[in-house]
Amino acid sequence: MVIIHVGDVVGKPGRRAISRLLPGLVKEHQPALVIVNGENVAGGSGITISTAEELFAAGADVITTGNHVWTQREAEKLIAKDSRVLRPANYPPGTPGSGAGVFPVRSGAGKVGVVCMLGRVFMRELDCPFRGMDEIIEWMRHETSIIVVDLHAEATSEKNAFSRYLDGRVSAVLGTHTHVQTADERILPGGTAHITDVGMTGATESIIGVEIEPVLKRFVTQMPARFDPPKSGPVVLCGAVLEVDPESGRTWQIKRINEEL
Numbered sequence: 001m002v003i004i005h006v007g008d009v010v011g012k013p014g015r016r017a018i019s020r021l022l023p024g025l026v027k028e029h030q031p032a033l034v035i036v037n038g039e040n041v042a043g044g045s046g047i048t049i050s051t052a053e054e055l056f057a058a059g060a061d062v063i064t065t066g067n068h069v070w071t072q073r074e075a076e077k078l079i080a081k082d083s084r085v086l087r088p089a090n091y092p093p094g095t096p097g098s099g100a101g102v103f104p105v106r107s108g109a110g111k112v113g114v115v116c117m118l119g120r121v122f123m124r125e126l127d128c129p130f131r132g133m134d135e136i137i138e139w140m141r142h143e144t145s146i147i148v149v150d151l152h153a154e155a156t157s158e159k160n161a162f163s164r165y166l167d168g169r170v171s172a173v174l175g176t177h178t179h180v181q182t183a184d185e186r187i188l189p190g191g192t193a194h195i196t197d198v199g200m201t202g203a204t205e206s207i208i209g210v211e212i213e214p215v216l217k218r219f220v221t222q223m224p225a226r227f228d229p230p231k232s233g234p235v236v237l238c239g240a241v242l243e244v245d246p247e248s249g250r251t252w253q254i255k256r257i258n259e260e261l
Contacts, residue, residue, distance in 0.1 A: 046071030119153025191250030199238025
């Protein structure tokens with residue numbers, strides 16, 4: 001079974017990249033499920049109803065998010081009504097929406113569990129993602145052997161530790177948030193695929209998806225600056241392709257995606 005995960009889609013350039021490039025990847029790989037991280041899809045921060053619809057129209061089956069999930073006012077309504085859009089699972093009980101779900105594959109024969117988790121190192125202090133996964137795996141294993149986790153986290157050490165903690169219990173732990181694709185994709189001894197960060201989908205002539213000059217001004221002067229995605233220029237789609245054994249849930253292969261337009 002093939003699963004595609006697309007890294008953080010940043011603003012209009014990211015939406016252009018995914019609408020132009022994802023259909024070709026779907027045609028090439030014939031995935032059972034496409035997961036897209038959309039936490040920065042609306043203007044470079046947050047998600048809205050219309051931008052989520054754009055991602056679904058481009059080929060996304062499930063949308064994950066991260067620490068900017070609530071930036072846009074529409075997000076609460078979107079996540080409360082659409083189970084295909086996941087907020088981090090380690091938000092406290094009573095938070096709108098869900099952070100994990102089991103979704104039918106495109107062929108209709110089989111299901112895939114998808115989990116969105118937020119790291120805690122240099123991030124917001126939410127519930128423990130490690131212990132949270134123990135609970136999710138317990139109920140999800142009754143429905144499917146395939147579980148893919150999007151860990152939205154800052155620290156590479158936390159991401160690596162998380163994958164080691166879950167090795168043999170989930171199919172993949174795919175890191176998001178830093179917007180820089182890492183070259184450390186591998187299959188761990190227990191059959192869990194790991195990559196520290198799948199990368200960004202957005203403008204290549206940018207600093208992690210936003211205009212260069214305001215970021216430089218912020219670093220040099222330490223003064224506030226507005227960060228917006230570039231209005232034009234080349235774009236890239238980053239992500240990963242997994243080949244998973246549908247019976248055992250072990251991943252056979254993980255490959256990075258880095259397609260430019």
